Amino acid sequence: xSRVVIIGGGITGLSAVWxxxxxxxxxxIVLLEAGERLGGCIYTEHFNGFLxxxxxxxxxxxxxxxxxxxxxxxxxxxxxxxxxxxxxLRRGRELYPVPEGxxxxxxxxxxxxxxxPLISIQGKLRILAELLIPPKADGADESVADFFSRRFGRxxxxxxxxxxxxxxxxxxxxxxxxxxxLPHIVNIExxxxxxxxxxxxxxxxxxTVSLLSLPDGLSSIIHAxxxxxxxxxxxxxxxxxxTRTDTDWKISIEGHASLSATHVILAVPxxxxxxxxxxxxxxxxxxxxxxxxxxxxxVHLAYRRTDLSRPLNGYGHLVAASPGTSVAACTWSGNxxxxxxxxxxxxxxxxxxxxxxxxSAVLAQACAEMHQALxxxxxxxxTRVYRFPRALPQYTIGHLERIRKIRxxxxxxxxxxxxxxxxxxxxxxxxxxxxxHAAQKILSGKS
Ligand SMILES: Cc1cc2nc3c(=O)[nH]c(=O)nc-3n(C[C@H](O)[C@H](O)[C@H](O)COP(=O)(O)OP(=O)(O)OC[C@H]3O[C@@H](n4cnc5c(N)ncnc54)[C@H](O)[C@@H]3O)c2cc1C
Numbered sequence: 001x002s003r004v005v006i007i008g009g010g011i012t013g014l015s016a017v018w019x020x021x022x023x024x025x026x027x028x029i030v031l032l033e034a035g036e037r038l039g040g041c042i043y044t045e046h047f048n049g050f051l052x053x054x055x056x057x058x059x060x061x062x063x064x065x066x067x068x069x070x071x072x073x074x075x076x077x078x079x080x081x082x083x084x085x086x087x088x089l090r091r092g093r094e095l096y097p098v099p100e101g102x103x104x105x106x107x108x109x110x111x112x113x114x115x116x117p118l119i120s121i122q123g124k125l126r127i128l129a130e131l132l133i134p135p136k137a138d139g140a141d142e143s144v145a146d147f148f149s150r151r152f153g154r155x156x157x158x159x160x161x162x163x164x165x166x167x168x169x170x171x172x173x174x175x176x177x178x179x180x181x182l183p184h185i186v187n188i189e190x191x192x193x194x195x196x197x198x199x200x201x202x203x204x205x206x207x208t209v210s211l212l213s214l215p216d217g218l219s220s221i222i223h224a225x226x227x228x229x230x231x232x233x234x235x236x237x238x239x240x241x242x243t244r245t246d247t248d249w250k251i252s253i254e255g256h257a258s259l260s261a262t263h264v265i266l267a268v269p270x271x272x273x274x275x276x277x278x279x280x281x282x283x284x285x286x287x288x289x290x291x292x293x294x295x296x297x298x299v300h301l302a303y304r305r306t307d308l309s310r311p312l313n314g315y316g317h318l319v320a321a322s323p324g325t326s327v328a329a330c331t332w333s334g335n336x337x338x339x340x341x342x343x344x345x346x347x348x349x350x351x352x353x354x355x356x357x358x359x360s361a362v363l364a365q366a367c368a369e370m371h372q373a374l375x376x377x378x379x380x381x382x383t384r385v386y387r388f389p390r391a392l393p394q395y396t397i398g399h400l401e402r403i404r405k406i407r408x409x410x411x412x413x414x415x416x417x418x419x420x421x422x423x424x425x426x427x428x429x430x431x432x433x434x435x436x437h438a439a440q441k442i443l444s445g446k447s
Contacts, residue, residue, distance in 0.1 A: 002027045003253055004442055007239045007276065009033030010040025011428055013267030015069065017232065017433030020186065022162045023350070030259060031229075038226055039249045041391050043326040044217030045384070049311045049342035050299045051217050053349070054386040056428055063429035065436070066221075067212060073224040078215045080315065081206075087162050087279040089118060090373045095317055098164070105164050106142075106185055107152065108199035117310035118159045126153030128287075130196050135189045138413065141397055145173035145366050146182060151195055167318035167329030169426075170294040170353065171394045180395035189296040212338055218428070239268075242416075243280050251417055263415045265438045269423040271390060280398070281416070284409045287402055291422045293390035295355040296328075302383040303346045312336035312346070318374055326352040327369045329439040341395065345381070355387045393422035 004020060004027050006013045006191030013031055020026050037043070041055035056081065059066040071078055088095035093364045107127070114124050130151050142150075144165060148157040157173075165173050168180065179186050185195060192198030214220045226233060235280045238254040249258040266273040274288035316331040328438070331349040334341035340348040357365070362385050370376040405421055410418060415440040422433050 002262035002376060003045045003260070004029050004265065004439075005259055005262045006031040006265045006267055007251070008040070008267035008272075008420070009035075009038040009233065009235065010267065010420075010431070011042055011221065011225075012040075012431040012435040013040065013265065014222060015432040016265050016267060016419060016439040017229055018069070019436040019439035020443065021229070027262070027442070029229075029232045030261070030343060031233045032237040032239050032259075033235045034231065034255060036235050038233065038235065039219055039222040041388070042218050042222055043386070044219035046217070047382070050300075050302055050345070050347055051340045052333075052347070052384055053199060053217060054198050054298050054300075056218055056390070057333070057337065057349070058213045059428040061210040061212050063425075063427065063433075065429040065432040066427075067429075070212075070214065070221060073221065075214055075220055075224055078159045078213045078337060078339075080211050080213065080336050082340060084314055084332075086314040088314055089160070090317050090319050093372055095373060097314075099160070099317070102160075102164065103199065104168060104182075105148075106159050106182070106195060106199065107156070107160075108196075110196055113156075114159075119156055123153060123155035123159070127156050129153070131194045133194070135193050137218040141177050141179045141400070143174050144176040144178050145214045147178040147182075147186075148173075151189070151257070163320040166321060166353065167351065170296060170328070170392055171396075174373045175394070177397045177399050180291060181397040193227070195404075215339055221428075225368075229392075239276050239369060241276055241279055246412075261415075263417060263442045265417040265419055265435070265442075267419045267435055267438075269390060269420065270393060271383050273418060273420075277416075281409065281413055284406060284413075286417075287406050287409070288422075291399075291403060292394045294392040294394050295315075295353075296388050296392070297326075297352040297355050297357070297362055298384075299350045299352065299362055300333075301342065301348045301350070301366055303348070303370075303376060303378060303380055304380050305344050305346055307376050308360070308374060310375060314417050316349075319369065319373075321353070324356065325365055325369065327365055328353050330369060330373065355389050359385050392426060395426075 006016050009031055017031055020029055025409050044053040086099045086152045096118050099112035107113055113127050146162045163171050182277055188198035240252040240254050242251050249264045249408050250260050251260055252258045270288040270291035274285045278285040310337055315336040318329050319327045327350050329351045333347040334350050363383055419434040419438040
């Protein structure tokens with residue numbers, strides 16, 4: 001009987017287990033997770049009536065895989081608080097509303113842009129010119145910065161789109177590939193000639209991006225995927241490397257006996273996959289190692305409601321990159337999703353663009369941000385600091401070509417599968433699709 005070893009117990013690896021187990025004749029499955037906790041980036045903490053998401057807090061409804069999986073697992077979904085919709089950009093001590101109709105980074109409606117105090121008259125005239133600017137003819141990839149500056153002008157890019165990018169995807173707009181990060185927007189440009197026109201005419205047009213979560217936090221998906229599979233999952237098992245034998249793959253595990261498998265799914269970050277296959281498929285390892293990763297720190301600050309003297313209406317605010325602070329975004333967690341803070345309390349979640357600061361420096365920056373943006377001067381009731389040194393892959397220019405080569409090499413190594421957030425999207429739905437796809441390929445007998 002065939003055995004499938006899945007390396008990595010994040011949402012990708014656990015989705016692969018789930019998909020394999022849907023078969024009427026599932027293979028033997030073993031999942032190896034290096035840490036003691038399952039879920040990888042997905043990590044919900046409950047404390048004294050507060051619910052803190054150290055990693056993701058929502059997923060996109062537009063991509064159906066996460067919603068479908070939750071329903072199949074019998075989990076009820078949670079919508080963000082409709083009455084609190086909207087986000088802000090902080091400039092100095094002022095919070096300016098992000099214009100309505102932004103779909104992620106992409107301006108979708110003209111009027112709110114023309115009313116926004118974030119952009120000058122000249123900048124607004126330049127935005128209107130977007131309707132007339134011809135699409136890029138050569139089909140070559142370009143950076144997110146060049147794409148948006150070309151279409152909407154430099155001012156709209158710097159004052160609006162770049163700060164949104166910092167809060168949503170991280171990374172440097174000058175390095176990120178628009179074709180890899182926003183393929184549907186590149187298609188709209190070539191099809192309609194204008195993003196504003198295309199957004200208006202296509203189903204991509206949403207008043208705002210539609211988001212979903214779970215009432216008990218996103219770790220509920222992880223717990224539901226693990227339930228019933230405990231005897232197939234080995235935490236504290238770090239895969240060291242894999243090698244090809246005449247018939248199988250052999251997986252060496254730190255401090256444990258090695259395992260053999262007919263199929264191996266590497267559901268780990270690209271840098272870890274590169275380490276694991278460095279001797280088996282060196283050229284694949286080299287390509288995987290080229291995928292850059294972004295580092296960031298998540299901070300939670302809890303306050304009493306009375307510590308805030310102004311009304312709080314919205315999901316949070318973003319901060320343009322500026323000297324003296326590494327804060328990129330602040331989610332007003334209690335406003336965005338019900339059940340994040342007990343009555344009479346507030347919970348904020350800040351994302352810093354670095355992992356290099358000490359805890360006290362992180363907290364000093366986070367508290368200074370709360371003071372500047374919301375006028376809060378009290379000390380928080382409690383805090384949490386959680387670092388992600390290499391969690392989010394960056395889809396830089398050349399990414400699509402790199403992934404094409406990776407897949408080409410993989411085709412000649414039967415039984416070896418890659419899945420994860422560096423391939424076809426970083427979001428939770430993308431990871432579920434990636435893990436499921438690897439499992440279905442095995443079940444179909446195509447590899
Ligand atoms: C701060 C942050 C915020 C995010 N926000 C959102 C959001 O709001 N919405 C959204 O959709 N997405 C969001 N994402 C992205 C999304 O959470 C991730 O892309 C996704 O969870 C990655 O899942 P994964 O299973 O592919 O990888 P991971 O979660 O990285 O899991 C990989 C697992 O493999 C294990 N591992 C690594 N090497 C080995 C080895 N050698 N042997 C055994 N195990 C190993 C690791 O310990 C880890 O548990 C966010 C990500 C971060 C970091």
